[in-house]
Structures are given as structure tokens and as C-alpha cells.
Amino acid sequence: MIPVFLGVAILTFMIGNAAGNPINLIRLGLRNPNPAVLDALRHYYHLDVPVYERFVFWLWDLLHGNLGVSISGRPVGSQIWSWAWTTMELQITSLILAIAIGIPIGVYSAKHQYSKADYVITSTAIFGFSMPTFWLGIILIIIFSYDLGWLPSSGASGISFAWWGNPFLDQIAHLILPVAVLTYVGLATIVRLVRANMLDVLRQDYILAARASGLSDRAVTYRYALRNAISPIITIIGLGFGASLAGAPATETTFSWPGLGYAFTQAASNLDIPLVQGITIVITIMVLVANLMTDIVYASLDPRVRID
Amino acid sequence: MNRLGVRGASQWSVAWRRFRRNKSGIIGGAIVLFFITIAIIGPSIAPYPPRSYAPLYQGDAGQPPSLKHPFGVEESGIDVYSEVLDGARNDLYVGLAASLLTTLIGVAIGALAGYFEGAVSEVLLGLTQIFFVFPALLLILLFARVFSVLVFKGLGLTLIVLILSFFGWSGVSLIIRGETLRVKEMEFVQAARSLGAGSMRILFRHIVPNILSPVIVIATLGIAGFILTEVAVSFLGFGDANTPTWGLLLNEGFPFIRTDWWVSLFPGLAVVVCVLGFNLMGDGLSDALNPRLRE
DSSP, X not given: OHHHHHHHHHHHHHHHHHTXXXXXXXXXXXXXXXXXXXXHHHHHTTTTSOHHHHHHHHHHHHHTTOOOBOTTSSBHHHHHHHHHHHHHHHHHHHHHHHHHHXXXXXXXXXXXXXXXXXXXXXXXXXXXXXXXXXXXXXXXXXXXXXXXOOSOOSSSSOSSXXXXXXXXXXXXXXXXXXXXXXXXXXXHHHHHHHHHHHHHHHTSHHHHHHHHTTOOHHHIXXXXXXXXXXXXXXXXXXXXXXXXXXXXXXXXXXXXXXXXXXXXXXXXXXXXXXXXXXHHHHHHHHHHHHHHHHHHHHHHHOTTOOOO | OOTTSOOOOOHHHXXXXXXXXXXXXXXXXXXXXXXXXXXHHHHHHOSSOTTOOHXXXXXXTTOOXXXXXXXXXXXXXXXXXXXXXXXHHHHHHHHHHHHHHHXXXXXXXXXXXXXXXXXXXXHHHHHHHHHHHSOHHHHHHHHHHHIIIIIOTTOTHHHHHHHXXXXXXXXXXXXXXXXXXXXXXXXXXXXXXXXXXXXXXXIIIIIHHHTHHHHHHHHHHHHHHHHHHHHHHHHTTOSOTTSOOHHHHHHHHGGGTTTOHHHHHHHHHHHHHHHHHHHHHHHHHHHHHOGXXXX
């Protein structure tokens, strides 16, 4: 994990350097730049030392939680935490809902393979799997916000006007559409995986043995089959959660959701390199932590796997 | 050939027979064929040339769907139907090219990392893991912005293909590495080795052909995935603004969703149906090529 982290840090740093010199970008905004000010900025961004020394400065700052200052002049770190929180709010709610709904549906679908319900479930799932998430968001906004006027179309909370009359309900109202979209898409993946794995497991001899020993259908399905079918799914969910921390930039943009993805899109658009580097490295660290946690959960669920 | 001179069914004809019986796989294949046809003939049956503002001068800007403009017209005067037809060619190009490139890179790196032991494999696996944990979509956005502004103007969609491939191969590589690890201990590999075959010959003449089934499935599903990524990239305004793609149309329609729903609806439907086709076909191929399910 440490070598991977170092590799990621080096690459992130190189990306920042390849993307251009922040001084030139700042200079674009100044009419008569004072050479002394430019020199001071050059020194501030460590542009007056060789690139490898600059990397050491950057890594040192990073390890001390200092992510530098964006070209807008605000510190990167504090901005990122507020975006990360907004993104997590959205992603964790959707993930929990997708797991809670997806696993029972997937199990049902596998147990009734080739039934009508199974066809409905699998086709609904593959539609969710084939859809641009943000496009579903656009369609829901057109229907529920503009035509029916039931729900807000953008933001994480109302500014001048609180939906449903109180600040807490207002936040819930803003969550509903983006959570619905992300849950549907996440659900599609989980249902497909649970179904496929359950079909594999239900064919095994030990399921037959469990049934033959007179256990109830419920016990066979949930305690014997699902427990074995679920371990590979944990890995996929963990990896998917890591990826979702990037905040699904298109979905966040559609709902003007002030999260990491939306912020990154803006930063990349403005070529705000310190911000871009900061968001990239923070997301990568969170992904690495999520992967580690996935391994731990995996090992605790599956006694055949042990972490040395 | 057996003694009677009758050729046994080859692996591929068995797979084709199994695929043919899979209804959803066939539907997927038909959708894919339909979109390939549109990609070939689309630009010649489109009523307006790409990026044409002609309807604006005919006074049709912002018109809802009608007989003259089946999918309506953008506020800027672009005919949505023509652009959706042109988009098929461009989106399929991105999907096919990026999937082909990532499959080539992924198979090469994954097979080498799985076959060799020691330093080579460690380095290749480390590299794959770094690219795997990177937030790929974000870096695709950044690179698209940096390169299109500063370095390669005028590469158009090919630039997007290269960037998507550069960040998209790690998943393929990890799967191929796993498959290689599984296959390289099998008897036919030992047999080839005992006959004195070299590493590269064993790897690319014996192992890789035997893991072609997952490769084909990954490549098919990859086309679907890359089309979706391209749509997201263009929707966010990081694509090529001079080439009509479905994502670009969604990008142009987004500021007007309150009034001009047709600019968002029809390109989105094209994406859903096209991607659905590749996904259904990929699932069908996966069932047909999976030896565990063979009767």
C-alpha cells in the first residue's frame, strides 16, 4: 500500500507540473505584474528550486496535512473537507440503500431464475447499468422539479427558501432526486452480481447437502448460500465505493451538488492546479483506505482468507 | 478431423450455437448491428450537415419535434435528429477504438505480470494498481482540458480516445493477470515448456489464445463503458466541441432543460439503447463462451 501511495503521489505531482506553471496562470489575471511579486510567488510555490526538491517540499506538506493554496487564494485543505463531506452524504446514503434493496432482490431473482419476476428484475437492472447516471437525473429533474414542482432541482440546501418548511426536511428534499438516481444505478450493479453469484453457489453440492439434512429453505438460502455468494460482492462494492468517492462529477454537476466531483470539474476547467492535485491525492488516499477496509471485511466474513 | 473425415464442431461454432439460442444476446447483437449501420450511413441520410445552423435561418430555432425536425431543434438552430445520426459514428468510434486499445494494453501488461515472477511482475502489478486506485474519470477530465488547450489542438476525438485508453486499461490488466496465473499451471503449458518453447512463445501462442473468451467479453462490455465515459466527458464540456457526439448534445441541451426537453431526451435515449445493445451482447457472449455452463 505504501509503494502504491508513493507512486500515486509522484504521478499526481507530475500531472500538476505537466499541466503548466501556476505563475503564468496568475499572471494572466494581472495587468501590470510587479516582478518582485512574481518572484515572491515563484518562491512561494517553490518554482525556484529543481523539480525533485519541489516534490519533497510538496510531499512534506502533504504528510503534514497542508495541501497548499489554490490559485483563487483560498487554502485547498479546508475547501476539500467540506466538499468531501457533501459527496459522502450523497454516496453513502445511496450505497446503503442500494445494498439494502439490491441483495434481497438479487437473491429472489436467482431463486426464481427464468420466472416472470426474474425477467422484469434483470431487464430493469441492465437498463440501469446502461444508462448515463446524469441523464436519468436530467429526466427526473424535468419531471419532478419543473413539471410537477415537487422537489428542488439543484444544490444541497435551499438558500432563500426552505422546502417543506424546515431546514432538516429541506436537506432531505434536496437529497431525494440525486440519491434516487445513484441508488438505481448502484442497485443495477449489485442485483446483477448477487444474482450471478447466487446462481453459481446454489448449484454447489453443499447446498444440496444442507437441503437434504432438512434445514429450512430460509436457512439454506441466507445462511449457507448467501454467505458464500456475498464475499466476492464485498470486493466489488468496496472498489465501487472507492470509485464513487470521486463523486460522479456528471451527476453532481447535473444537480449542482457542491461535492468533490463538481468542485474538481470547476478546478480542471480553470486549470487550478493546486486544487486539482489536492483533490486527486485526497480521493486516492480515501480509495486506498476504502480498499483496506474492504480487505478487512472480506477476511472477517470469509474464514478462508486471512490477513498476514 | 476424426477417422470418418467429419470435422468436429470447433470451439467457436459451439459458442455461436449457444449464443444464437440466447434471446437477449441476439437482441443486443441486433441493436449493435443497427447502430453500426447508422454509423455508416447516418451522415448521408442526415438532413443537415454536422454542426449546421441552417434551421436558424429558416426560423426554426428552438422548435419542438415536428415532421420537418423529428427530434426538434436547439435554441442555437442545430437540428437534433441530424446530430444524433452523426453522433452514432463518432460515439461508436470512441467506444470501439478505446476498448481495442485498452484491451491490447491490458492483455499485454496483465499477461506479462501474471506469467513472469519476481521484479518484472512486481513492477507491472504495482503500476497496474496505481492506475487502478487513481480517480480515472477526474484525470481524464483534467488531461482532456490540458491537452486540448495547450498541446494537441485539432486531434479531435482521437485525443479523447488516447486519454480514455491511458487511464482505462488497469481493470483489464488485473483480470488478465488472474486468468494467466490460473492457466499457466495447466498441463498443456508444462507440455509446451518441456518441448523447449520459449517464454514469449508459451505466453502469446499458448496462454493468451486460451484466455480469449474473457478478453472478448471484456472488450464488448468495454465498448459500452467507454461510450458512457465519453458521454459524461462531453456532457461536462471537456470533449471536442467541433464534432457532434451524444454527450455534446446533452451538454448543449442542459442549460435549456426547463423549456427544450427534446435536446436532452433524444440523444440520451440513443446512448441508453446503444449501450444496452453492447451490454446485452456482452452478457450473451459471456454465457456462450463460459465453459462451466457448457452442456
